[in-house]
Amino acid sequence: MKNLRNYFASALIAAALISSCNPLQLDDIEDPNNPSVGSVSNNATPQQIQFLITGLESRHRGYVTNISQAWNTFGREIWYLNASDPRFQTDWLGQNGRVPDRAYFGFGTTGGGSWAAPYQAIKQADVLITAAANTSLIPETSKSAVRGFAKTIQGFQFMIPANFVYENGIRIDVKDPLNPGPFVPYKQALDAIKTILDEGNTELVAAGEGNFPFSLTSGFNGYNTFAGLSQVNxxxxxxxxxxxxxxQGVLxxxxxxFMQLNGDxxxxxxxxxxxxPDIFNPLFYVPNAAVNTIIVVHPSVLQDTTAGDLRVRRKFLRRSNPVTVTTDAGALVGTHQDARWPANTASIPFIRNEELILLKAEAHANLNQVPQAVEAINIIRNAAGIGPYSGAQTQAALLDEILYQRRYSLWAEPWGHRWIDARRYGRLNQIPTSFDGGTIFTQFPHPQAELSWDLYKGD
Known part of the structure; x- marks a missing residue:
């Protein structure tokens, strides 16, 4: 399986450059060596479909840097210390009463993985679906597989803006970039995303058995069959x-x-x-490097650890020299850095078996199925070296335990799990601000540019 960098130069064109005005509009690039959006919309060749698939994988990871830095800051899993620009501390931590507005630092429609990047991936998937539908050069089973893959990525990407703006709602209908559909409430958006994912899974199942008919990067090794992609979906x-x-739907x-209770x-x-021509892992920092821009472990995470927890030893590196950045509320001192990535070429998982086992525990706990919840919890606890669960067998106690284990098992993954978890269980007030004098945000407003569609017409 070829690595993403082998396709990257072609994928940049195949994906099409994004308009600086409208994140939902893909420019119609005329390039003599690579397909334009217009050219792939009618009887695309298998090679052009391949370029679009690889471009979609490239766009699929566009959220990683911004969300890993920002959302994990909101949930106080990390501090993203940046001495060159204090706004990464003051604004993202909500110091001195700062609250999200439509032009908040680090987010918007012209950049940032929390809003623009997901919609760019969604639009890339739309182009791929259209290209596959309008060509006679690939068989129907391949068309079904392509649609299934594209909709799987779309479902994942729609969840990003949905959780970013939360109750403010998102647009689901974005096929026409200059006439997008209305904002729909959070719960309605989640239901619509469920439909997209179900449609994608139906397509993958309908494709039959065998390997995905196009090349996927090494990130899908082990899942590059119809059945494997269905498991990811x-x-x-x-x-x-x-x-x-x-x-019950979770279970x-x-x-x-691909969940395996006794698996990796x-x-x-x-x-x-x-x-x-690819890019390096954006979350990798050289151990103990003399830097003043780095992701560090939040002090509360270190403070609340369980003795002997192997996750702490494996994920957190105590620096020989702490990183200190001075803010409006005083000095932020990072004593530990992220130790998860062995090299700057390490892959970053976007969903793992460990999360799935914890989801199983959470679902059973919410259904008051205590033995099954405890069984799943103990898989995580034993892997962490902290022994079986011995607490109360009540739903409240089990949920406390599950959320605690999620905090360390899913620490600083590119999704902001703790921020979302605390919000969905009404526990945002349990995220500490005493270390930085900041504020815990509930949600963000839509970027101003997202509301100003008339300004983009004709761009």
Missing amino acids: RAITARLNAYREDW TALDES LNAGPSHPYGAA
């Missing part, structure tokens, strides 16, 4: 169903996913990275 659906509070999706906790698809 169901894993994403399990995460979504937890947000929808459809607990049903997990049964059809790190198993799952990932975003690959590499040397030029």
Whole structure:
């Protein structure tokens, strides 16, 4: 399986450059060596379809940097210390009464993985679906597989803006970039995303047995069959169903996913990275490097650890020299850095078996199925070296335990799990601000540019 960098130069064109005005509009690039959006919309060749698929994988990882830095700051899993620009501390931590507005630092429609990047991936998937539908050069089974893959990525990507603006709602109908559909409420958006994922899974199942007919990057190694991609789709659906509070739906999706209770906790698809023309892992920092821009472990995470927890030893590196950045509220001192990535070419998982097992525990706990919840909890606890659960067998106690284990098992993954978890269980007030004098945000407003469609017409 070829690495993403082998396709990257072609994928940049195939994906099409994004308009600086409208994140939902893909420019119609005329390039003599690579397909334009117009050219792939009618009888695209298999090679052009391949370029679009690889371009979609490239766009699929566009959220990683911004969300890993920002959302994990909101949930106080990390501090993103940046001495060159104090706004990464003052604004993202909500110091001195700062609250999100439509022009908040680090987000918007012209950049940032929390809003623009997901919609760019969604539009890339639309182009791929259209190209596959309008060509006679690939068989129907391949068309079905392509649609299934594209809709799986779309479902994943729609969840990003949905959780960013939360009750403010998102647009689901974005096929026409200059006439997008209305904002729909959070719960309605989640239901619409469920439909997209279900449609994608139906397409993958309908494609039959065998390998995906196009090349995927190494991030999908082990999942590059119709059945494997269906398992990935169901894993994403399990995460979504937890947000929808459809607990039986979580368990049903997990049964059809790649979850293995006794399997490798790190198993799952990932975003690959590499040397030029690709990009390096954006979360890798050289151990103990003399820097003043770095992701560090939040002090509360270190403070609340369980003695002997192997996750702490494996994920957190105590620096020989702490990183200190001075803010309006005083000095922020980072004593530990992220130790998860062995090199700057390491892949970053986007959903893992460990999360799926914790979702199983959460679903059983919410259904008052205590033995099954405890069984799943103990898989995580034993892997962490902290022994079986011995607490109360009540639903409240089990949920406390599950959320605690999610905090360390899913620490600083590119999704902002703790921020979302605390919000969906009404526990945002349990995220500490005493270390930085900041504020815990509930949600963000739509970027101003998102509301100003008339300004983009004709661009």
